[in-house]
Amino acid sequence: MSKKLLNELKSRLKTRRDHLLREFEHRLKEFKDSGGHRLTDTADIASNIIEEQVVMSLAQVEAKEIEQIDNALEKLESGKYGKYGICERCGKKINKQRLMAIPFVYLCIKCKEAEEIYGRLDDEYDDIYTEQKNNNPHDN
Numbered sequence: 001m002s003k004k005l006l007n008e009l010k011s012r013l014k015t016r017r018d019h020l021l022r023e024f025e026h027r028l029k030e031f032k033d034s035g036g037h038r039l040t041d042t043a044d045i046a047s048n049i050i051e052e053q054v055v056m057s058l059a060q061v062e063a064k065e066i067e068q069i070d071n072a073l074e075k076l077e078s079g080k081y082g083k084y085g086i087c088e089r090c091g092k093k094i095n096k097q098r099l100m101a102i103p104f105v106y107l108c109i110k111c112k113e114a115e116e117i118y119g120r121l122d123d124e125y126d127d128i129y130t131e132q133k134n135n136n137p138h139d140n
Contacts, residue, residue, distance in 0.1 A: 009076070013072055017070070023062055071104070087107050
């Protein structure tokens with residue numbers, strides 16, 4: 001990957017991270033503020049509980065994405081360009097289009113598909129991955 005492309009991806013990661021941090025802080029504030037008033041109607045209480053659960057779920061998703069972005073930035077900023085853009089599962093290069101779409105991605109498309117199909121990636125699925133790799137030697 002060219003240095004220009006790496007710098008562009010790094011900039012996009014930082015921008016996305018800043019946006020997510022603002023959203024995360026907003027959601028946490030919203031969650032804290034929601035408990036400040038006393039509700040007496042059962043429907044209002046149930047609605048408030050559901051709203052709080054949604055807010056916390058969104059905050060958890062944002063926190064996970066921030067963590068993934070931090071991992072990608074660490075690879076870029078530590079000078080370990082050789083590790084950025086490499087699938088953490090199979091060690092193949094992640095294609096440029098995938099990185100442009102999701103700069104913090106850490107799995108190639110085949111490994112991500114396997115993760116989604118089987119729910120997780122571990123030694124149990126090495127045979128499946130090896131079979132896929134042997135049947136389709138093209139880059140991801």
